Amino acid sequence: MTSPDTLTYERFRELKLHLDMSRGKPAPEQLDLSRALIETARETGHLARDGFDCRNYGLPAGLPEARELGASLLGVPAAQVIAAGNSSLELMHDALVFALLHGVPVGEGSGAPWRAQGEIAFLCPAPGYDRHFQICEALGVRMIAVPMRDDGPDMDAVEQLVRADASIKGIWCVPLYSNPTGAIFSGDVVRRLASMPTAAPDFRLFWDDAYRFHHLGDERLTTLDALQACTEAGHADRLLMFASLSKVTFAGGALAWFAASPHNVAWWQRHTAVRSIGPDKLNQLRHVRFVRDRATLEALMEQHRALLRPKFDAVDAVFRARLSRVPGVRWNVPRGGYFISLYAPSGCARRTVELAALAGLILTPAGAAFPYGVDPQDSHLRIAPSYPSLEDVRLAAEGIALSLLRAIEEGCSAPS
Amino acid sequence: MTSPDTLTYERFRELKLHLDMSRGKPAPEQLDLSRALIETARETGHLARDGFDCRNYGLPAGLPEARELGASLLGVPAAQVIAAGNSSLELMHDALVFALLHGVPVGEGSGAPWRAQGEIAFLCPAPGYDRHFQICEALGVRMIAVPMRDDGPDMDAVEQLVRADASIKGIWCVPLYSNPTGAIFSGDVVRRLASMPTAAPDFRLFWDDAYRFHHLGDERLTTLDALQACTEAGHADRLLMFASLSKVTFAGGALAWFAASPHNVAWWQRHTAVRSIGPDKLNQLRHVRFVRDRATLEALMEQHRALLRPKFDAVDAVFRARLSRVPGVRWNVPRGGYFISLYAPSGCARRTVELAALAGLILTPAGAAFPYGVDPQDSHLRIAPSYPSLEDVRLAAEGIALSLLRAIEEGCSAPS
Numbered sequence: 001m002t003s004p005d006t007l008t009y010e011r012f013r014e015l016k017l018h019l020d021m022s023r024g025k026p027a028p029e030q031l032d033l034s035r036a037l038i039e040t041a042r043e044t045g046h047l048a049r050d051g052f053d054c055r056n057y058g059l060p061a062g063l064p065e066a067r068e069l070g071a072s073l074l075g076v077p078a079a080q081v082i083a084a085g086n087s088s089l090e091l092m093h094d095a096l097v098f099a100l101l102h103g104v105p106v107g108e109g110s111g112a113p114w115r116a117q118g119e120i121a122f123l124c125p126a127p128g129y130d131r132h133f134q135i136c137e138a139l140g141v142r143m144i145a146v147p148m149r150d151d152g153p154d155m156d157a158v159e160q161l162v163r164a165d166a167s168i169k170g171i172w173c174v175p176l177y178s179n180p181t182g183a184i185f186s187g188d189v190v191r192r193l194a195s196m197p198t199a200a201p202d203f204r205l206f207w208d209d210a211y212r213f214h215h216l217g218d219e220r221l222t223t224l225d226a227l228q229a230c231t232e233a234g235h236a237d238r239l240l241m242f243a244s245l246s247k248v249t250f251a252g253g254a255l256a257w258f259a260a261s262p263h264n265v266a267w268w269q270r271h272t273a274v275r276s277i278g279p280d281k282l283n284q285l286r287h288v289r290f291v292r293d294r295a296t297l298e299a300l301m302e303q304h305r306a307l308l309r310p311k312f313d314a315v316d317a318v319f320r321a322r323l324s325r326v327p328g329v330r331w332n333v334p335r336g337g338y339f340i341s342l343y344a345p346s347g348c349a350r351r352t353v354e355l356a357a358l359a360g361l362i363l364t365p366a367g368a369a370f371p372y373g374v375d376p377q378d379s380h381l382r383i384a385p386s387y388p389s390l391e392d393v394r395l396a397a398e399g400i401a402l403s404l405l406r407a408i409e410e411g412c413s414a415p416s
Numbered sequence: 417m418t419s420p421d422t423l424t425y426e427r428f429r430e431l432k433l434h435l436d437m438s439r440g441k442p443a444p445e446q447l448d449l450s451r452a453l454i455e456t457a458r459e460t461g462h463l464a465r466d467g468f469d470c471r472n473y474g475l476p477a478g479l480p481e482a483r484e485l486g487a488s489l490l491g492v493p494a495a496q497v498i499a500a501g502n503s504s505l506e507l508m509h510d511a512l513v514f515a516l517l518h519g520v521p522v523g524e525g526s527g528a529p530w531r532a533q534g535e536i537a538f539l540c541p542a543p544g545y546d547r548h549f550q551i552c553e554a555l556g557v558r559m560i561a562v563p564m565r566d567d568g569p570d571m572d573a574v575e576q577l578v579r580a581d582a583s584i585k586g587i588w589c590v591p592l593y594s595n596p597t598g599a600i601f602s603g604d605v606v607r608r609l610a611s612m613p614t615a616a617p618d619f620r621l622f623w624d625d626a627y628r629f630h631h632l633g634d635e636r637l638t639t640l641d642a643l644q645a646c647t648e649a650g651h652a653d654r655l656l657m658f659a660s661l662s663k664v665t666f667a668g669g670a671l672a673w674f675a676a677s678p679h680n681v682a683w684w685q686r687h688t689a690v691r692s693i694g695p696d697k698l699n700q701l702r703h704v705r706f707v708r709d710r711a712t713l714e715a716l717m718e719q720h721r722a723l724l725r726p727k728f729d730a731v732d733a734v735f736r737a738r739l740s741r742v743p744g745v746r747w748n749v750p751r752g753g754y755f756i757s758l759y760a761p762s763g764c765a766r767r768t769v770e771l772a773a774l775a776g777l778i779l780t781p782a783g784a785a786f787p788y789g790v791d792p793q794d795s796h797l798r799i800a801p802s803y804p805s806l807e808d809v810r811l812a813a814e815g816i817a818l819s820l821l822r823a824i825e826e827g828c829s830a831p832s
Contacts, residue, residue, distance in 0.1 A: 023473065031462075031471040038698070041457030046447075055447040055666040057439065085501055086696040093691040097513055101555065115531070131690075138690040139517065246693070250471040253698045274547075274554040275509040277662070280502040282454070282669045283696065 009355070009402040017360040019396045024179070024338035025387040026251050026304075033303050034249040037290045044289050046282060054281035060273055062255075066284035070257035072294055074209065074243060075225055081259045082268060085279045088244035088256040092206060093135050095240055095258070098271040099169070100139060104202050105237050105263040111202030114169055122206075123161060123171035125153035127341060127369035127380050129179040129208070132172040136371070143371035144168065148181055152189035159196045166199035170206050175223040177211035177337030180369050180382040184335070190224040195233035205230070207241045210337075213301045214247060216309050217335035220298070227259070236261040245287060247338065248297060248304075255284050311385040311393045315340055318397035322405065329404065331383075340383040341369075344404055348412035349378045355403035361396055425771070425818040433776040435812045440595070440754035441803040442667050442720075449719050450665040453706045460705050462698060470697035476689055478671075482700035486673035488710055490625065490659060491641055497675045498684060501695045504660035504672035508622060509551050511656055511674070514687040515585070516555060520618050521653050521679035527618035530585055538622075539577060539587035541569035543757060543785035543796050545595040545624065548588040552787070559787035560584065564597055568605035575612045582615035586622050591639040593627035593753030596785050596798040600751065606640040611649035621646070625659045626753075629717045632725050633751035636714070643675070652677040661703060663754070664713060664720075671700050727801040727809045731756055734813035738821065745820065747799075756799040757785075760820055764828035765794045771819035777812055 046055045049065050061067065062083025071078035084091055098104075100120075103111040114120045121142040124133055128148065136143050144161065147154040153171070162168050173193070175185040185193075193205055207226055215221065230239045239261070245254035258268055291297050316333055319342070323329045328345030344352055349366035356363050364382040367375040383400065385393045462471045465481050477483065478499025487494035500507055514520075516536075519527040530536045537558040540549055544564065552559050560577065563570040569587070578584050589609070591601040601609075609621055623642055631637065646655045655677070661670035674684055707713050732749055735758070739745045744761030760768055765782035772779050780798040783791040799816065801809045 057667045251473045276506045
């Protein structure tokens with residue numbers, strides 16, 4: 001390979017690479033860490049702890065031991081945890097659909113269906129997770145961007161908005177190692193979210209705890225217990241929590257959890273009972289036997305970290321070498337999660353993505369981390385270093401840096 | 417056990433049984449037929465035919481070979497088949513939700529969201545599948561009962577209703593061995609459903625092909641190709657087809673298919689892409705390797721038949737012995753599917769279920785097979801003989817017959 005010192009954008013293009021850094025996909029070596037899930041399926045069989053036959057209908061709230069595993073990981077009583085299918089995104093989508101069509105619990109009763117309340121809106125801390133925003137867009141929920149800080153959403157803005165506007169029914173939150181900025185919600189932010197007055201009595205925190213155990217740094221960071229904070233603030237029903245094992249075992253082949261107050265769990269069960277004959281309990285059983293408990297999960301996540309950390313370090317090293325003295329350019333060194341956010345000078349992100357694509361390097365579309373796909377500064381780039389090999393990550397980071405530098409040289413005439 | 421000749425309702429109650437004949441659950445011996453699905457999971461591994469890693473994200477429409485398997489079983493091109501999660505009920509629910517929120521394809525465009533068109537209605541051939549009706553009820557879709565005949569819904573009634581009323585957006589159909597009457601849609605009925613003029617341009621047949629391979633008789637009956645019939649009638653977009661392997665391999669642990677016209681499949685993909693990161697492809701891979709092809713599936717279904725047929729025969733034998741000369745009582749001998757319909761004299765069904773429950777025998781609630789749970793004749797009883805052992809099925813059939821006879825003796829004062 002060409003030495004970094006002499007590598008230019010043109011030379012990079014000549015390498016005719018095909019690298020995809022667009023999505024937070026685990027690498028094959030990470031998936032191999034859970035190979036026992038497949039290899040011991042025969043020994044696991046089909047009988048649950050109490051003899052229940054997981055091959056048959058029943059248990060719409062999930063296998064009891066899968067609910068208990070979720071409870072121990074999420075710090076919520078098992079009765080308040082639903083063990084579901086293979087994707088927490090589905091649960092978030094369905095929670096929003098149920099709220100639109102049926103309303104959500106308010107006190108001992110139910111609020112009106114959100115659809116029946118005119119146009120409703122969600123707060124979208126940005127940069128944020130593109131798939132959250134796509135759900136809102138598809139379901140006709142107006143998105144209001146609020147700035148994302150290192151310690152969570154800008155709470156002054158959030159509090160002011162929700163106090164004034166009853167059409168604001170929720171906010172998307174990824175409390176730990178937020179996608180894509182790596183933000184970590186401070187205790188103060190969690191408490192303010194839990195306790196803030198809202199004009200809407202049926203306001204909900206959509207709490208996507210996607211990266212709860214996905215540490216990259218040496219410390220296993222945590223965020224404040226949101227359900228407890230809500231309960232203490234007298235808003236136990238405010239929180240809907242979502243999590244999955246998709247980036248612990250198999251991406252899209254694991255299980256997901258919904259956790260919330262007893263009112264919300266009863267609401268969830270009422271509406272999902274109509275929809276489904278229940279989750280795949282065989283896969284839940286395999287996961288319970290493999291993941292076992294929090295200590296086993298944490299040991300597994302340590303192995304993930306050993307594979308992921310060098311890739312994140314490689315991106316940082318390349319960026320430091322190429323971009324550290326470039327005015328208007330900065331990036332974060334995340335302490336967990338799956339993404340690095342690179343900030344280009346205003347007006348340069350889309351052109352950078354375009355130049356990278358011309359060089360065979362697929363990045364997340366510029367603007368994807370913002371509501372309606374529009375980054376008002378055209379500055380943010382989301383880098384997903386997990387999937388390619390370490391060598392390819394290094395090369396891709398070079399390509400990103402060279403594409404950004406070329407965009408700046410060009411004056412960043414982003415296509416409109 | 418007491419000899420059948422001397423068994424009375426009182427003696428039956430004294431047996432203090434606990435038998436559940438309420439749901440169409442496969443028996444453990446049926447589930448054992450697919451034990452290789454679990455036992456060969458290790459050999460199946462994670463690599464699809466083309467080397468795709470089923471442990472990772474991707475393929476939102478399902479594994480190509482799982483779509484092809486569905487195509488070969490359903491007689492639809494693979495490009496028009498989506499291989500999804502573990503429950504076809506979920507697909508039906510979501511199809512109705514997408515139609516309510518977004519509308520369905522009409523010509524090259526899209527109709528208005530059903531929700532935006534005022535109150536909408538579905539035709540519900542009755543007796544029918546209780547879970548279909550529960551979906552309508554939960555989603556606020558008005559249900560209009562139409563009589564179910566042995567050859568499908570009363571088409572004179574259906575045609576008259578859909579021609580006159582644009583608020584009627586769909587009809588529930590289980591074309592073969594319909595739940596719970598065992599009706600088999602005739603070619604004429606399928607053609608009339610496919611070709612009938614409808615006031616609603618966005619009318620849909622919700623085609624739940626749940627028992628396509630679930631024969632009990634010696635003949636493998638089929639129904640007319642509904643997609644072809646619709647296409648020939650110029651209504652290719654009218655049909656939404658649903659099927660699953662839940663009663664072929666594992667109940668709730670298998671995979672489900674959605675099949676329809678290219679317009680409808682594009683519509684489905686557009687809305688599910690927002691909801692989900694895709695199905696569990698590992699389970700799809702295991703199923704493809706195990707079920708393989710139509711011949712393999714039919715051989716497996718023959719084994720199911722060998723286990724199920726004696727149970728259905730046992731119920732019929734008991735009913736013939738005890739009920740054949742009772743005025744106003746009749747039942748069907750289904751040629752496939754999971755249910756027997758027993759018709760009590762008017763006003764006797766609920767009391768029969770109640771008397772059976774007092775004797776430890778759980779039946780499907782009377783009325784469950786009708787919209788809103790109301791059987792206007794209070795006559796229909798749904799019997800699900802699949803799950804208990806043959807001995808227990810025989811005993812339960814005695815209990816049902818004795819409960820019915822006692823209800824008639826009492827004058828059938830059903831609780832209101």
